[in-house]
Amino acid sequence: MAGKKGGGATEHSPMMRQYLEVKERYPDYLLLFRVGDFYETFFDDACTISSAVNIVLTRRSNGAAADVPMAGFPHHASEGYIAKLVRKGFKVAVCDQVEDPAMAKGIVRREVTDIVTPGVTYSDSILDDCRNNYLCAAAFLKDGRRKLTGVAYVDVTTAEFRIATVLSESLGDFIRSLHPSELLVPQSEKGNMEALLKGSTGILLTGLDDWMFGEEHAGEVLSRQFRTHSLKGFGIEGNRAGRVAAGVILQYLEETRQGRLQYITRIAETQDGEFMMLDLQTKRNLEIISSMQDGSLNGSLLQVIDRTSNPMGGRLIRRWLQRPLLSAERIRMRHDAVEELLCERRRRGSLDELLSGINDLERSLARIATFRTSPREVLQFGRSLSAVPGLRALAGECSSGRLRTLATELEDVGELTDAVERAIDPECGASMRDGGYFRAGYNHELDELRSISSTAKDRLMEIQQEERLRTGISSLKVQFNRVFGYYIEISRANIDKVPAFYEKKQTLVNAERYTIPALKEYEEKILHAEEKSLRLEADLFHELCAMIAGHASVVQKNAAVIAELDCLRSYAVAAEEYGYTKPEIDESRNLRILGGRHPVLELLLSPDDPFVKNDCVFDDSQRMLMITGPNMAGKSSYLRQAGLIVLLAQAGSFVPAESAEIGLVDRIFTRVGASDNLASGESTFLVEMNEAASILNNATASSLILLDEIGRGTSTFDGMSIAWAMSEYIAETICARTLFATHYHELAELEERLPGVVNYNATVIESADSVIFLRKIVRGSTDNSYGIEVARMAGMPREVIDRARQIMAGLEKHDVAVPAAPAVRESMQINLFDAVESRLQAAIEAIDIDRLTPIDALLELKKLQGYLNARR
Structure with a gap:
């Protein structure tokens, strides 16, 4: 065990033996051991904590044993340090002193009073208000x-x-x-x-x-x-x-x-068929809750849609966006509720006013039930619950079925709110240490103790006045501190006037401190009353918290309703702010989005460069849209836009489109962009193929598949073959609604071969020396990717751009022996077409005509021969 590095247990000091006994019971935790006003750690724990939270590593003398590593921090700052440790994935055990050191006989008794792990914490310093901690x-x-x-x-x-x-x-x-x-x-x-x-x-x-x-x-x-x-x-x-x-x-x-x-x-x-399951790459590619760029909320769908007023609504809307519904009836009920709140601005405003005054009831309840709370939080908890009658009345006035149902689900908690209001003083502090947080009149015994304390303090002022008259010392003061209690302080200039019966307590540089029998009597009375008052208040507060915990089920039910009302209101606010429309939901396999927009990108573009709307239609005649066109023309945005509109609709939100008719989608699959997992030995292409295989093995005819540039991580022939075969499999076997963006212009031929495959392209306007990307998706295919123009826009050196244009011109004339760059000798010029021709000729000769693969567009002898002849 790490704790015994300094020698056998018998060699350690008594306190260190106590530490080691506790550590042995919690070997997998960082043990914070209370010593006076500090939490100390020893041995390996000290080294770990010193590095993790950047505190000084020292050494502690350990009796006969060798000195041991030690690191610690003040107990009053422990919450911040524990938060840092837990956020870094450590588990922490807190061992406190459970008896008064002044009363202890020998070593102070210590026990583990709390354990904090990443999955088990109630601390606001660790938790994010708007996300669950599972x-x-x-x-x-x-x-x-x-x-x-x-x-x-x-x-x-x-x-x-x-x-x-x-x-x-x-x-x-x-x-x-x-x-x-x-x-x-x-x-x-x-x-x-x-x-x-x-x-x-x-x-x-x-x-x-x-x-x-x-x-x-x-x-x-x-x-x-x-x-x-x-x-x-x-x-x-x-x-x-x-x-x-x-x-x-x-x-x-x-x-x-x-x-x-x-x-x-x-x-x-969680029942199968209740929610749409979104895999990790789909959440990442669609940037539902975080940006692909830096993992933050900025640039995510959640940032755009979340207009909730309290943390409960914030957590729920995050779940809604990650768990779209699969029940058309439940989706329509949400849409109807959003529509009513969108149209009824006055009611929506009243709802917002009530919701914004409600604290996090769910997390407050958890802290109250586990006695990790404060009087101020309990007071705010009661005030938050007092909004329930108003919410019930507002929702009950609505005509949509879901809002009226939510009104009936809100339960009366008047008994609870009245109890909190009677108990907690509105002026209470955040801490329980000094007491005084219960209202006068709440408990008779508490009032009496407070009266004794108050009366006794008045008597102390009388003693001060009496002693000034008796001694003739006008500067004499009756004072108090936690170490010496109550005392009389007299300056050195008046020492000769001190009566003989004064009992000295402390000598200072410029004064002496004394006590007298009358002062001792009232000190005992005051301290006894204050101590008993603090204990009684703590007991009363414990009883109040237990009473609230006894109503946990009702509070949680109300909290769930409040969160849902907040989410529906948030949807309505977003719909009004961004001009969203109500989608129509059915159980067909069609999809018709007219004038669709990307919900995030449209907010990022400037008014001088507005977002271009696009349609997206799937029906019996077109199940796969094969989209060609150059980079930067909007193909990837178009794919993501379709996925986000479907997701928003099934999450119950209005959508960024002029109109939308959506047949239920059971899953959304995406294969977008390039990424690798080198830590697991997976290249970019292998990751792409893993994701593609998962789509082919899990998609159904009711799915929506979004594919962007399949097969780009390998050779041209390999990649095109894979893309072609995948297209065939999806179109003929899975029959899912699919958007397939590609630079393989040869795939446009699938429209003539496979029913349901239709060509679309991202349009551009060409001028003499540049192109303009219109970001409009239209019917038909294209055979130009404008890669050189994109390279120029990216800032590629002019020499490289000019040279690329020379090479391109040669390729287009079937004469690839283009002029060499000035630095290249004539003998080093390469006839690229000769290389291509020889490879094609070799491929033709190697074909076994009796064993043609399904990808006949690439391997069919006549097509290859025709392609070669055309090049000649």
Whole structure:
């Protein structure tokens, strides 16, 4: 063990032996050990913390043993330091002094009072208000020959608790889509999970003993948590592996000293077919919640759409955008609610006024239930709940079905708000240390203690006046500090006037401090009353918090409704601000977007260069749109635009288009841009092929596929062959709605060969020495990529541009022996066409006519021969 570097346990000092005993129980945690006003760490923990939070590493004398490394920080600054450690993926155990050092006989008794991990924290310094902080667990069971994989996830700060059954091959994508802060797995599976999640950042993988993943034990833990004989009422009886994962989470919370979990009152199963599943690359490529450029919110869809008024709504709208609905009825209900709030500006304004005054009820409740709160937070919690009657009245006046349903789901909490209002003083401070946070009249005993303290203080002022008259010392003062209590202070100039019965307490440079029997009597009375008052207030506050926790289920239900109202209002605000329209949703496989716009790009462009609207239509006659055209002409934006409009519509939002008719999409797949995963030994092209294979293996006829430049990471013939074969497979086998942007102009021939494939192109206007990109997608194909013009716009040296144009001119004349650059000798000129011709001739001779591949456009003998003859 790291703690015994300095020698055997008997060689350590008594306090260090105490430290080592605690550390032995928490070997996987950084142990913060309270010593006076500091949290200290020792041995390897000290080295780790010194490096992680940039504090000085020192050494501590350790009795007969060698000095040990030590690093620490003041206890009053601990929240900030703990936040830094947890954000870096460490788990922290906080060991406090649990008895008064003045009363201790020997070593002060210490116990671990809190454990903080990335997945188990309530600290505002660590949490992001507008995103969930999930603790996740994965469990693996065998059912005959089948392997069952279950996942459970909980946000301890909001009490959201769900389970799901996941296909083994989809486990990595599912976990990445949740992006939990911490993942619990059996120790025997930890290596496999590390390999599966390799490259994923921000997920702490915690291996637990395999016995914790036992099915029977997990059932007992769940029944104990929810106080039921069975779990049928939650609808999770059939999900064996998911139940095990949920039980592991609850056991882990108990082990990390999260014993007050009564506010977690519900658990639900995420059903297949309830939400559209978006894989990691689709979320990244569409920039749904973060920008591809720097990973920030800037430039994301969320930044554009989120107009919520409180953190609960902010978290929910993030989930809505990542989990679009698959039920046409539920989507239409959201659209109807947004439409009403868009049209009813007065009602929307009243709703905004109420919502903006509501604090984060979910996270406040979690802190209150676990006694991590303050009187001021409880007061604001009660005031936030007092908005419920107003919200219920407003929503009840609406005509749309969803808003009226939400009105009925808001439950009365008048008893709770009245209790908080009666208890907490509106002028209370943020800390409980000095008391005084309960209203006068709330508790008779507390009022009496406060009266005693107040009366006694008045008496002290009388003593001061009496002693001034007795001694004739006008500067005599009765004062107080926490070390010496109450005392009489007399300056040195008046020492000769001090009565003999004065008892000296302390000598200062310019004064002496004394006490007298009357002062001792009232000091005892004051301190006793204040101490008892503080204890009583703490007990009363504990009772109030427990009472609030007893209403957890109702509060959480109201919080969920408030969050949904906030999201619907946010959609309405965005629709008005950006000119969005209500989409029509049906269960067909058609899609018709007229005058569509990219929701993010249109806001980034200047008024002098406005966004160009485009249509996107899928029906029985066109299922795959083959889009050719130059770079910078808007092909990639067009693809992303279609995906985002569909996503917004199924998330319940209005969309940036003149009109939109959308047949439900079960999944959106994207293959856009170039990326690699060199840490896993995967090149750019291999990553591209992995993503493409995932699309072909998982897409259905109801999917939307967005492909951009398939096959660009290899040779021209290889890449074109792959792109052609993929196009055939999607068009003939999957039959999904597909946008396929490509520079392989040869693929335009597929329109003549495959039903449903239709050519489109990104238009440009050519002038004598430049081109203008119109960013308009129109019917037909193109055979020019204008790459040299794009290179010129990028700032390529003029010599390179001129030389490229020379080479291009030669290629177009079938005479590739273009003039050499001035620095190249005549003998070094290369006839590129001769090289191309010889390769084509070799390819023709190598063809086995009896074994032609399906990609006949590239391998068919006559076509290749014709191509060669044309070049000649």
